[in-house]
Amino acid sequence: MTNMAEMTDEDNERIKMLRAIASSKHEFNKLSLAQLQRLQELVEKKNYGHDKKAHKSKVKLLGKINVRIYELTEGKGIW
Numbered sequence: 001m002t003n004m005a006e007m008t009d010e011d012n013e014r015i016k017m018l019r020a021i022a023s024s025k026h027e028f029n030k031l032s033l034a035q036l037q038r039l040q041e042l043v044e045k046k047n048y049g050h051d052k053k054a055h056k057s058k059v060k061l062l063g064k065i066n067v068r069i070y071e072l073t074e075g076k077g078i079w
Helices: 009-023 025-030 033-045 052-078
Strands: none
Touching (some): 009 025, 033 052
16 A cells, blocks of 8 residues: 555545545536546556456446546437
8 A cells, every 4th residue: 555655646636536426426426527537537547456346446437437428528419
């Protein structure tokens, strides 16, 4: 695990965003397109290869982010 001295600004930003969306189911849907894209970028950068369970959660979250980005960009025009 990364200790506090090794944490980057991006680590802190990723953790802050993940805590926000974990605190409430509605927080994820409140994220703007720019925030979703930034969260996607931050999560993709993080390597969870050493932790199989964390990697699985990463893949699941990236899928959820992709669906939400699609809903915000393309999905509105379908209905």
